[in-house]
Amino acid sequence: MTLSVTDVTAGFGSSTVLRNVSLAVEPGEVVTVVGPSGTGKTTLLRLLATFRRPDAGTVAWDDRDIWTMADDERLGVRRQVSMVFQEPSLFNAPVHRNVSYGLRVREPWQARLRRGLRELVGSSRPADTVVSALETVGLADVGDQNALSLSGGEAQRVAFARALAVDPAVMLLDEPTSNLDPHNTALLENAIERARDRGVGVVVATHDMHQAKRISDRMAFLHDGELVETGLPEQLFENPTDARTARFLDGELLVGDRSGSRAPQSPTADP
Amino acid sequence: MIPLQAQLPDGGWTYVVSIVAVSLYVSLTAVGLSTLFSLPVALGIGFTDFRGKRLVTAVVNTGMGFPSVVVGLLVLILLSNSGPLGSLDLAFTPRAMILSQFVLATPVLLSVSLSAVEGVDQSVRDAAYAMGGTRVDVGLAVIKEARFGIITAILAGFGRAISEVGSILIVGGNIVYSDGQSYTRTLTTAITVEARQGRYEVGLVLGVILLALVLAVNGLGSWLRNQDRGERSV
Numbered sequence: 001m002t003l004s005v006t007d008v009t010a011g012f013g014s015s016t017v018l019r020n021v022s023l024a025v026e027p028g029e030v031v032t033v034v035g036p037s038g039t040g041k042t043t044l045l046r047l048l049a050t051f052r053r054p055d056a057g058t059v060a061w062d063d064r065d066i067w068t069m070a071d072d073e074r075l076g077v078r079r080q081v082s083m084v085f086q087e088p089s090l091f092n093a094p095v096h097r098n099v100s101y102g103l104r105v106r107e108p109w110q111a112r113l114r115r116g117l118r119e120l121v122g123s124s125r126p127a128d129t130v131v132s133a134l135e136t137v138g139l140a141d142v143g144d145q146n147a148l149s150l151s152g153g154e155a156q157r158v159a160f161a162r163a164l165a166v167d168p169a170v171m172l173l174d175e176p177t178s179n180l181d182p183h184n185t186a187l188l189e190n191a192i193e194r195a196r197d198r199g200v201g202v203v204v205a206t207h208d209m210h211q212a213k214r215i216s217d218r219m220a221f222l223h224d225g226e227l228v229e230t231g232l233p234e235q236l237f238e239n240p241t242d243a244r245t246a247r248f249l250d251g252e253l254l255v256g257d258r259s260g261s262r263a264p265q266s267p268t269a270d271p
Numbered sequence: 272m273i274p275l276q277a278q279l280p281d282g283g284w285t286y287v288v289s290i291v292a293v294s295l296y297v298s299l300t301a302v303g304l305s306t307l308f309s310l311p312v313a314l315g316i317g318f319t320d321f322r323g324k325r326l327v328t329a330v331v332n333t334g335m336g337f338p339s340v341v342v343g344l345l346v347l348i349l350l351s352n353s354g355p356l357g358s359l360d361l362a363f364t365p366r367a368m369i370l371s372q373f374v375l376a377t378p379v380l381l382s383v384s385l386s387a388v389e390g391v392d393q394s395v396r397d398a399a400y401a402m403g404g405t406r407v408d409v410g411l412a413v414i415k416e417a418r419f420g421i422i423t424a425i426l427a428g429f430g431r432a433i434s435e436v437g438s439i440l441i442v443g444g445n446i447v448y449s450d451g452q453s454y455t456r457t458l459t460t461a462i463t464v465e466a467r468q469g470r471y472e473v474g475l476v477l478g479v480i481l482l483a484l485v486l487a488v489n490g491l492g493s494w495l496r497n498q499d500r501g502e503r504s505v
Contacts, residue, residue, distance in 0.1 A: 049401055075405065083401035089394035092416055101412075102402035159398075166403065 001062060001169045002026055003048055003081060003201065008057030010043055017043045018225045020057070025170055025201040030192060032212040033205045035222035036248065041205035042086075044222065045172045048203060049083045050074065079106060082163035083172040086179070088155035090147035095158050096126040098147045099133055102166035133165035134158075137191050153184030160191055170201045177211065189215050209249060213237060221245045278470045282451015287473075291480060294457040297365055297439065298432040301372035302380070306425055308373075309380040314410050317388035318396075331385065334378025339371075343438030346371040350442065363444040365455055371438035376428035383427055387420025388413055419495055426492045430485055436460055458484075 004024035011017045017040045025031045025048075033041050047054055050066055058065045061077045069077065082102065090098050104112060126143055134140045137157035142150065147158060156176060163171055173192070177185040192215055196202055206212055212219055213233050220230040221242070228242045240246045280286050316327060348354050350362040350370070361367045391413045399412035414421060436459035443455030445464065456464070458481040465474035 051397070051400065075403070079403035082403070085394060085397060085401075087394055089392075089398040091395065091398070091412065101399070101404075105399075105402065105404045105408045162398075162402065172401075 001080065001201070002060075003170045003203075004060050004063075005044070005047055005054070006058050006060065008044075008047055008054040008059065010047055010052070010054045016055075016225060018047070018054075021222070021225070021227045022057075023203075023220055023227060023230070025203050027169065027201050028196055028199045029217040030196050030202045030204060030215050031218045031220060032216040033203060033220045033222055034207065034209060034212050034248075035228075037207055039222050040225040041207075041222055042174050045083065045174050045203065045205050048170075049081060049172050050078055079166070080169040081172065082166055082168040082170075084156070084159050084163045084174065084176050086175040088147075088152070088159040090150075090155055090158060090162075092146070092148050094143065095134070095139070095145050095147050095150070096130050096143040098158055099130045099143075099162045099165050100127060101162060103127060103129065106166065127165075129165050129167070130161075133161040136164060136194055137161045138187055153180045153187075156180055157184065157188060157191070160188060164191070164195055164200075168200060170203070171195060173202065173204045175205055175207070177206070177208070185211070209237075221248065223248065278473050280447070280451055280470075280473075281449065286447070286451040286453070287476065287480075289451070289453040290456055290458055290461050290477065293365065293453045293455065294433060294459075294481075294484075297368045297443075297457060298372060298429060301369045301432050302376050302425060302429045304369070305373050305376045305380050305428055309377055309384055309424070309428075310414060310421065311410075313381055313385040313388045314413060317385055317413075318410075328382075328385065331378050331382050335382055337375065337378065338437070339375055339435045340437035340441065342374050343371050343441030346374065346438065347442045362442065363446065363455060365443070367442040368439040368455060368457070371442045372432040372435065375435055375438060376432045379431045380424045380428035383424035384417070384421045387417035387424060390420065391416045419498075422495050423492055426488050429488055433484060433488075434459060434481065436463060 002024050004022070006022045007020045008022070009016060009019050021040075021044060023031070023033070023044070033044060035041055046052060047059055050059065053059075053067050058067070060066060061080075066074055066077055079102075091101065104115065107115070131140060131143070134143060137160055139154060139157055139161065142154065142158075147155065150158060156179070160173075160176065163173075171192075176192075177188050180188065189211065192202055192204065196217075204212075204215065216233045218230060219233050219236045221228045221236060221240075221244075223244050228244050229236065229240065231241075236245060237249065240249065276283065282289070316324065346367065347362060349356050350359065350367050351357055352362070361370070395412055395416050396409050399409040404412060439455070439457055440460050440463065443457070443460065445456050445460040446454040447456050448454055453461075458477050462474050462477050462481070465471070465477065
């Protein structure tokens, strides 16, 4: 089960955000998409999550174009992919209701109505997968709290648990730790590794290079809407093939800076 | 002083009870139908960007101040024998009153629920979609998030419907059977009759019942808003 984009171009109005980007995530690997803020990482993840069609190129599930599938089939694919946003985006409801959301929308209507009636009379308890997902992020004890009363770090971990509870094949994480303290960041990174170990393919957009180094199996460097290079973390960190990657790693490159070219140390390498 | 019992028209307390029943039947039905109509429309307007959206919103907001007698007149023209819907034979029936209250309550319901729906952060829709929700699931997630605003909208619509007099007087005809059972007489239209006939005490009783209903509705609204605040600060 491979989720991929091939030669995708996408933009808003007259501005192009992504140009001819190709990337794939395989089961059981963590791919980090790194690059300066505003470089198109979120747009790439939203294309992978089928929030929108690309202007050109294809988004594919096992080499089948998602946007040529029938609606039902595309929904089936969507339901194997879950996403965590930069902001936790939780519902005004108890934590266990948030975490079980994805499971509930996958149930037939009759089962949902029955569950709703059971909840009205107060005789329902969270599913085991909900409890297990909350345990993975170390929050098994907050299930009954309202999600909006949690701290930022806890809320983001609940958002991760919500995405994990549906047993996805692929998880898309958009800057999941950008607002978190080191403790919560470590907990979430640990949860990402556990998901990867379960065979989930994970795409993480981040501008935190230290984090990318810690969790990546593969890295992709995106700059100004172009995928500059992809490779193993050690390759990108120690021997980048593009000068823009090197400058970003040195903390010099900002979005909109197009002055990069091939790095002098490896002029023939393919980005 | 004439006792209240003696002042009551034929039917005695049955008269009062049937008036309350007609009032509740007409207003609850009108508001129920208006809710079914307004929520999808509010979601549609709130979710989409289209040319003229501001104009549509302005028209809806203007509709909140629509004079009820004008609505009554227009609905009566529509339903009268020579009107386009005359063949339905609805003039001077509770259904005609439901229609006119629907027209009056809908702008209130639509406007308040639209602002509640638009107040729900885009991230809620994104989360519902990203977790595998269909378009209906996304809409339901937004309604759940906006639930207190939507309940306020429904209560405001009910308040508008139950307390209005002009349109239902015109399209309903304020009819009571000879045994004192109400056909199209409601609390508000009955009060106008009782006041005109000098039966002030009966009018006052009906007024107190009406006020109690409106108070109960507002009390319910405040309680729900407090629940919302309490829930967020758990």
